[in-house]
Amino acid sequence: MTALWGLPAMVALPLLGVGLVLSLKQPRHWTAVAAFFTGLGTAQALSSAVGEGSGVSAALAVNAAISTVVLLGQPRRGLTQRDTLMPLVWVAASAVVLRSDDARLVAAGWVAPPAIVFFTLRRLSERELRARRVVGTYLLLGALLLVVAVALFALAAAGAGAQEPFRLSTWRTVPLPPHLAGLIFLLVAASVMARLGVPPLHSWQPALAEALPAGTMLALTSVQMSVHVMVQLALVPLPQAVPRQALVVQALGVAGVVYAAVMAASQHRLRRLIAYVVVAQSSALMVGLATGDLVSVSGALANAISVAITSRGLMLAAGTIEARVGPVDVRALHGLSHVAPRLGAAALMLAFGAAGLPGSLGFVGEDLMLQGLMRERPLVAGVMVACTALVGIALLRAMLKTCFGPVQPWAATAPDLFPRERALVLLAVAVVLLGVWPQPLVQAHQHDVAALREALASSEGATPRDDGPPAPSSADACAVAEAARPALASEGVALPHPGAKPAFTWAAHGAGAPVADERHRQRVGGAPPAL
Amino acid sequence: MWRDLVEALLLSSLALPPVALSGLGLAWLVGLPVPEAAVTRVSVLATGLAAVFTGAGAAIALWQGLLPVEFGPYPWFSVGHYTFTLSFRWDAVSLVMALGSTVLSGLVVGFSVPYLHRERGLFRYFALMLLFSGAMQWLVVAGSYEQLFLGWELVGLTSILLVAFFSERAQPVHAAVRVMIVYRLADLGLLIGAVVMHQVAHGTHFGNLHQAHLTEGQATAIALLLLLAASGKAAQLPFGTWLPRAMEGPTPSSAVFYGALSVHAGIYLLIRSAPLFEQSTVASVAAVLMGGTTAFAGALVARVQADAKSSLAWASMSQLGLMVVEVGLHLPTVALVHLFGHASLRGYQMLRAPSLLHDTIGLRKALGVGSLALGAHPAPGWLYRALRDGLFIDVVVERYLVRPVLSLGGVFERVEQAWARRVGGELQARRPVEPTSPEAQEHPR
Structure with missing residues (x-):
């Protein structure tokens, strides 16, 4: 019975749905069957989350619920079997990636969605062939980078005598040479950045956002999966060997936020604008993750859920609008709220959530990320907040113009949400509810945070600043450090002054702090103090 | 026991508007019929009861000598050792603001019932007024900067959506976009300022502000960031030109937002932050310069405006500038008294603005004169054009x-x-x- 609620069932149910959809001939039956199975998956994950208190199950429930809403809400015109299958595939892949401890399974779950989209885009039209090239160039190749990283790590683990070289939970204990650790970290980070759409690996986001239906796009953008992979395959097994690589990732993330903010501000087409908003949010997530601060990483993980909900919700809203009035240029379409008030209200609420306004889950995630970033890198935090505000301005400006203003004659008869489309309202309400009561989803990825905390605590005897025991910052530790300061200074080693940055940051490790730590350990004994 | 009662009254007054909004909003979203009478009665009841509860709580607190009093902390969310806690503070400043906020909100909601009768966007209007009422109350009783930011943002959001209320025309939407841009940019100051304070002072509670051991540099940085935030909300130059544009909204909402409450949130923030300005000469001088410039320019520009609401908007900017100067001169109590008087008078003037023609004709009849025109402006042409176009x-x-x-x-x-x-x-x-x-x-x- 327990197994029924475990990983096999979470994968088997959606795959059973895939089999059934494939066996059906009538297009009108595809959506019903697929939505039934994703709904069942939502219920199963929720019961697991409530019954076992499992955070991963809560995250999976969010994914399955998003799939159900997308399946119900996506416009019917031109819908292919692939568009109803991909949400099911995505739910199964999410379950594998988020719950498995086997790196081979994680890699398989990571590669499967883009690979399936790639191989099913070949038959229909020249347009699809072009989309296929984009998927192959960015997403499939990007996903394969993770396979290479897993293979390299497993080889190194086997070489080091590990009994189970593919078991993720043992990777932390595998000793790796610094250059190999750096290479693996960069491979994982590049794979994640390609999947998230972080510049310069982002071009697929705006291109495919306009070309592919919501169901297929859902499978290609996997925010929660991406942050989980980054934590479990890069940050946890390689916590201290990669300070410079983490800085590279962080720099790319900051540049990505700036670039996406400027791009979003100059967009006219709604789908492209939303795509750039997602690019900016994804870049911000990478900045938060690469900081290595536990609060910041927790914020990035919580924000990933918010981004997953709001980005899919906004894309679905854009698709719903376009099904009524054609592709949307925000300079031309106005007054949506007059003709379709519930559609307008849902779109606005989702936009407020994406902009991180208080009362939405995005605010919680951004607050946590900012707290961590401000401590480690205040300048980066300032730039990121400013650019995030610019992105919010671009999005809210577009949504205000779309929802309000004089109604255009060609849009005057657009109907409001149909009953099946009211699922979109559920996403909008969820954004607010989760913002008011965020704790369950803040805890959803706590297994990732716990693993990272453990990794940081065990690395080089250093203690994480925020989640670890507060002892290192006690007055005794400071006194010991002050006593050792003259001796260390005579050797050219400077200890940080009280009020300076915490002792354990990757930046500090990259700038010679390990040397200071080691000498301190030899002279004073015990772990170096965090001042 | 009295303390518990005051706490219950305060929390009830905070919860009533959002609860009413949630009920009405969910009913509307799922497609249930929401008649005008239900919307107006629920709104009047919620805001009225909030005012009554706040008044009762204030009376008990004063009678029992409980002030200043802090309720909480209530944990909201936490990660590891970091916890975002909520707490509510009642002292002389927040008591004045809370009473003013709930009473004025209740009065304006009541005023709006006949004013917006059978108006197309009536549901949207009252929903936004409920959200505003709750957010403003939250803002003024918040116990910390981080918590204040929540109400601050929601007040801004409702302001933007109400400016775009008459959205059958394009102009209100453009004005709303302009307001939104200024608010979002200026709000960065509050967000970053709060986080910086959290880092350097290990907390952002107003009650601990006097005891926070900040260096002058730290105090200056935080005070300047907060001044940036306040200058956006309180329409100080160079950010203030959004205020005349914001008059596109319905008159009752203009009265409560840009006459009475919302614009004064910026001044409230500065009054709260007075200890920081006392520690920083640079920030104090910056406040005096900014406020003084705005007061001077606002007074001049208000004289050449052609419509009543724009003229009132610029005049408001001028008075708000004087309040900023008062905070810069380390006179927060004077600023608080000035704030309360200005909010009451300007809110009344805004509400009367649509009747200006009627009032003028009545005045003319009473005085027995044919015209009340002031004649040509004595300013040179270039100055007149510059003032007319908001410099x-x-x-x-x-x-x-x-x-x-x-x-x-x-x-x-x-x-x-x-x-x-x-x-x-x-x-x-x-x-x-x-x-x-x-x-x-x-x-x-």
């Missing part, structure tokens, strides 16, 4: 800030499109709808 601030911002960013975006976009074509060809589904409407032609970006 050209919008033009300068548009030319030297907005256009460069959009131009840079255009360059990036061309590079991006070229690269996308190289990788996968043109993937755009169909040509987007062309901007054919007169509004789109008139306001291309």
Whole structure:
């Protein structure tokens, strides 16, 4: 019975749905069957989350619920079997990636969605062939980078005598040479950045956002999966060997936020604008993750859920609008709220959530990320907040113009949400509810945070600043450090002054702090103090 | 026991408007019929009861000598050792503001019932007023900067949506977008300021502000960030030109937002932060300069405006500038008294603005004169034009800030499109709808 609620069932149910959809001939039956199975998956994950208190199950429930809403809400015109299958595939892949401890399974779950989209885009039209090239160039190749990283790590683990070289939970204990650790970290980070759409690996986001239906796009953008992979395959097994690589990732993330903010501000087409908003949010997530601060990483993980909900919700809203009035240029379409008030209200609420306004889950995630970033890198935090505000301005400006203003004659008869489309309202309400009561989803990825905390605590005897025991910052530790300061200074080693940055940051490790730590350990004994 | 009772009254007054909003909003979203009578009665009841509860709580607190009192902390969310806690503070400042906020909100909601009778967007209006009422109350009783930020943002959000209320025309929407841009940029100051304070002072509670051991540099940095935030909300130059544009909204909401409450949230923030300004000469001088400039310019520009609400808006900016000067001169109590008096008078004037013609005719009849015209302005032509156009601030911002960013975006976009074509060809589904409407032609970006 327990197994029924475990990983096999979470994968088997959606795959059973895939089999059934494939066996059906009538297009009108595809959506019903697929939505039934994703709904069942939502219920199963929720019961697991409530019954076992499992955070991963809560995250999976969010994914399955998003799939159900997308399946119900996506416009019917031109819908292919692939568009109803991909949400099911995505739910199964999410379950594998988020719950498995086997790196081979994680890699398989990571590669499967883009690979399936790639191989099913070949038959229909020249347009699809072009989309296929984009998927192959960015997403499939990007996903394969993770396979290479897993293979390299497993080889190194086997070489080091590990009994189970593919078991993720043992990777932390595998000793790796610094250059190999750096290479693996960069491979994982590049794979994640390609999947998230972080510049310069982002071009697929705006291109495919306009070309592919919501169901297929859902499978290609996997925010929660991406942050989980980054934590479990890069940050946890390689916590201290990669300070410079983490800085590279962080720099790319900051540049990505700036670039996406400027791009979003100059967009006219709604789908492209939303795509750039997602690019900016994804870049911000990478900045938060690469900081290595536990609060910041927790914020990035919580924000990933918010981004997953709001980005899919906004894309679905854009698709719903376009099904009524054609592709949307925000300079031309106005007054949506007059003709379709519930559609307008849902779109606005989702936009407020994406902009991180208080009362939405995005605010919680951004607050946590900012707290961590401000401590480690205040300048980066300032730039990121400013650019995030610019992105919010671009999005809210577009949504205000779309929802309000004089109604255009060609849009005057657009109907409001149909009953099946009211699922979109559920996403909008969820954004607010989760913002008011965020704790369950803040805890959803706590297994990732716990693993990272453990990794940081065990690395080089250093203690994480925020989640670890507060002892290192006690007055005794400071006194010991002050006593050792003259001796260390005579050797050219400077200890940080009280009020300076915490002792354990990757930046500090990259700038010679390990040397200071080691000498301190030899002279004073015990772990170096965090001042 | 009395303390518990006051706490219950305060929490009830905070909860009533959001609960009413949630009920009405959910009913509307799921498609249930929500008649006008239900909307107005629920709104009046919620805001009225909030005012009564606040008044009762204030009376008990004063009678029992409980002030200053802090309720909480209530944990909201936590990660590891970091916990975002909520706490509510009642002292002389927040008591004045809370009473003013709930009473004025209740009065304006009541005033709006006949004013907006059978108006098309009535549901939206009252929903936003409920949200505003709850957010404003939250803002003034918040126990910390981080918590204040929550109410601050929601007040801004409702302000933006109410400016765009008469959205059958294009102009209110453009005005709302302008207000939104200024608010979002200025709010960065509060957000970053709160986080910086959290880092350097290990907390942002107002009660601990006097005991926070900040260096002068730290106090200056935080105070300047908060001044930036306040200058956005309180319409201080160079950010203040959004205020006359915001008069596009319904008159009752203009009264409560831009006459009585919302614009004074910026001054409230500065009054709360008075200990920081006392520690920082630079920030104090900056406040005096900013407030003084705004007061002078606002007084001049208000004299050449052609419509009543714009004139009142500029006059409000002028008075708000004086309040900023008072905070800069370390006179927060004077600023608080000034705030309360100005909020009451300006709110009343805004509500009377639609009746200005009627009032003028009545005054003329009473005085037995034919005209009350003031005659030609004595200012030279160039000065008159500059004042009429709001000192050209919008033009300068548009030319030297907005256009460069959009131009840079255009360059990036061309590079991006070229690269996308190289990788996968043109993937755009169909040509987007062309901007054919007169509004789109008139306001291309």
